[in-house]
Amino acid sequence: MSSLTTEDLATLADQIKQWGSELGFQQVGISDIDLSKHKDALHRWLQNGYHGDMRFFEQNLDKRTQPELLHPGTVRAIAVRMDYLPPDASFAKALSATDKGYISRYALGRDYHKILRKRLKQLGDKIKHQFADSDFRPFVDSAPVLEHALAEKAGLGWTGKHSLTINKDNGSWFFLGELFINLPLPIDKPVEENCGSCTACMTICPTQAIVEPYVVDARRCISYLTIELKGTIPEQLRSLIGNRIYGCDDCQLVCPWNRYAKISTEADFMSRPALKDQTLLQLWSWDEQTFLDNTQGTAIRRIGYQRWRRNLAVGLGNAPFDDAIVNALQRARDEACVLVREHIDWALAQQHASKVSMSRTTSRLIRTIEKGLPRDA
Template sequence: MVFSFQDRFPVTITHIDYIELAKKIKQWGVELGFAEVGITDIDLSQHEAQLQRWLDNGYHGEMAYMAAHGMKRARPAELVPDTQRVISVKMNYLPPDASFAKALSNKQTAYISRYALGRDYHKVMRNRLKKLGQKIEREVEQLGYRPFVDSAPVLERQLAEKAGLGWRGKNSLLINKKAGSWFFLGELFVSIPLPIDNPNESEGCGKCNACITLCPTGAIVEPYVVDARKCISYLTIELQGAIPEQYRALLGNRIYGCDDCQLVCPWNRFGQLTDEQDFHPRQSIKDQDLITLFSWDEATFLKNTEGSPIRRIGHERWLRNIAVGLGNADYNPAIIQLLTERHQHTSPLVQEHIEWAISQQNEKQINTERKQARLIRIIEKGLPRDA
């Protein structure tokens, strides 16, 4: 994959005040809804060895696109020839009333990663970045620019770190001392020599290992390194086939993504609520009962996820994930009945997870009955003889 600017201008334009232009760009970015804007050069050579090790270890799992472009991910000018600078932006997405604890503690409720409760961020941010490029183009006629939002081989966190937007935490996410990590990242590749921002934040994780220790599946295999094959976000979103059985119980009620490594991060006490209405939760999917969501047919799924990032996994994997959640829920005869009814009307992939869920529910039923019998015996022993 190679992108190119529509026009190329090898002659340097000398009459533009790039320092003043950089100030304007940052102001325009804020006006467009970005929480912060930084500018960096395109030298990511120091990250190439780590990227190669990550790929060699197979930590990308089924995400073949991560390896398909080789080191182009760390070489912006190979991705988009003539690129001189990258404008990195962040946009807050933490919604009001995120209700993390309430949703995670209720095993009958489906937990969806908070970034996915609203409109697809790719569309929102790409449109804003395009507008930012157009504003710059009005100032610099001989301009090439290209927006990216998690849509091409780009080391976005490393670029954002170089642009002074934060540091990469031990969970591999970018962390900002004033905003935690509840934000999206996007980039605008440009063909002009803007002044660059120096990283103004040192690594702030210190001795804290909370994200590593509390990751439900142990996916953070060492500081700053995530084995995607173990990550709940990967398992529920990227993985095409069956969820490995050893991870199913660990998913709990998380049916799309996972926020745990952010929830335990001390810096996220500074998380900023989003002003974007597009990122506010849709009530049709936020903290809904697992039984309700599993009952959706494909048409209902497509209707309720229109414009949402959730739609990309499709109805089949939606059912796969929820089946696991139902297996992890507290024992409920209605769950067994629903799973049994849906079994013959689903694909082999979903059927495998339904069968696992039914076995989990049956085991919980047996344990519940044993507890009740034990309680009855205790009560009977304590009753008077003439009771």
């Protein structure tokens, strides 16, 4: 390592970015590993209980803000991003079709964890091939790593008020990954924050989970409720979830910077027909084996069949009244596990309320029409 000059390291940094581009990353940046300024905010977030049931956030706190403890010898983090927005996202159509299940667009294709990790390892191998003394470890949302903080320091973008990374020229529809390395590479400069006075993401959030700029209460976040939460979805939040059965994209959809987002050309991130634009009833009809078959290789599979059914039950409860929905829920109720049955009962009550409301609206309409008709009509 001592034989590497400043010029050697600068040349290598340029080479790393070129290799990253060849491996399919849209951007590569390099940062130091001083994350001390994030320590207090992380502690406040945890003290407020905003992490919900994600107890793993309470563990390895020192490692989150001191990457060298996570991988000894680390002096730099190579941060990368990869676009994932599929060309057929059709957000408005999917969210407005309340009889269909909405799945966050990042999850419609192959699980990004495996793809990015594999390519980060390939990047590390290229570096090691050139410098045998180099030592690295790749991370993709799989360890106590403050990935948005590192992306920000590496110049990939700034942290938006929804807590996601935003790039001025590419929006926020991208995955992040990191390669911890023991080479003192030259670092990139952070970019200026450009959210300004905009609070669109905070306003649009269906459950008002962004409790203050840059702070998300996961306990109210639809992504947490439909993915991370293992138990019962709080009843007061169920009707706000709508037809979102896995994740939520609303805060990104409304972000002005996403007008500059780029469509992904990565084949693995293309939408799978079995998951996209399917009706809630079609998805509800899947048995466990069908669920496993249709979600093989995707991020969805990790929530398991029962939580998938829990989420679908909430979606069916929020759908317009339909005898077919009621019948399907009733048929499944007796054999459902306790978790799913509770949400089925709620959904049935919602469907009944929707039917009553629809009946009253129809009656009012008939009375209004009759009042305007001639007596002999």
